[in-house]
Amino acid sequence: MQRTSFVAGLASALTLLVCLSGCGTAKSLAAKAGGEAQAQAGSLGRMAAAAVDAVSGANFDYYVLALSWSPQHCTTPAGRRDTVQCGGTRRYSFIVHGLWPQYERGFPQDCGGGATLGGKLIQETLDIMPSPKLIRHEWAKHGTCSGLAPEAYFALARKAFGQFRAPEAYGKPDREIYVSPAKYKTAWMEANPGLESHEFAVLCSGRFLQEVRVCLDRNLNPRACGSGVRDRCRVPEMIVQPLR
Secondary structure (H helix, E strand, O other): OHHHHHHHHHHHHHHHHHHHHHHHOHHHHHHHHOOOHHHHHHHHHHHHHHHHHHHHOOOOOEEEEEEEEHHHHOOOHHHHOOOOOOOOOOOOOEEEEEEEEEOOOOOOOOOOOOOOOOHHHHHHHOOOOOOHHHHHHHHHHOHHHOOOOHHHHHHHHHHHHHOOOOOHHHHOOOOOEEEOHHHHHHHHHHHOOOOOHHHEEEEEEOOEEEEEEEEEOOOOOEOOOOOOOOOEOOOOOEEEOOOO
């Protein structure tokens, strides 16, 4: 409790410092730096977030970036009821399921104490996580264990998402594609140079591609996955559903 109170107090103090630097002294900063006050205030904001994260000492070893194959979700009963992700004009391919703090064995969850998500942040995140319900769920279950503020957590998820791309041959199919899990993994490594087989996993739901999960260190560099992140496609040939 004392540590939590200390972190909260430090966060409040740093937030006040950012406001004073970016708001109360904007004119003097502009005079000294030729109109760079906003840039300096933004830098202070990033420093504050980093400081809070460092002091909180969030207890986990690495991240898993879970990428869900949206066309598969949209074939399920839940997907057919999902008018945002599956009923709109945009046809999604991979979306961010979540960015999950992990232990080498197991993972933390529902750490509590996290800030409430604002409507603006949810709207800004819908392009990579097209479900307000999913966004809230992922923050409550996983984001609160990251030691980050909501804005920083979803910015990190966006950055991680932008680092990887689906293989061109399987990225935007207009028909079902049949491929062995091993060949699909090889295509992912070819599309993302430097990514190795033991640093990500391919998961299926029955015969269908469901997710790709990439293991990342805290700087978002690929790293070996822990014991709980393994390939789970037990078929000789899986099916990649077409965009819907």
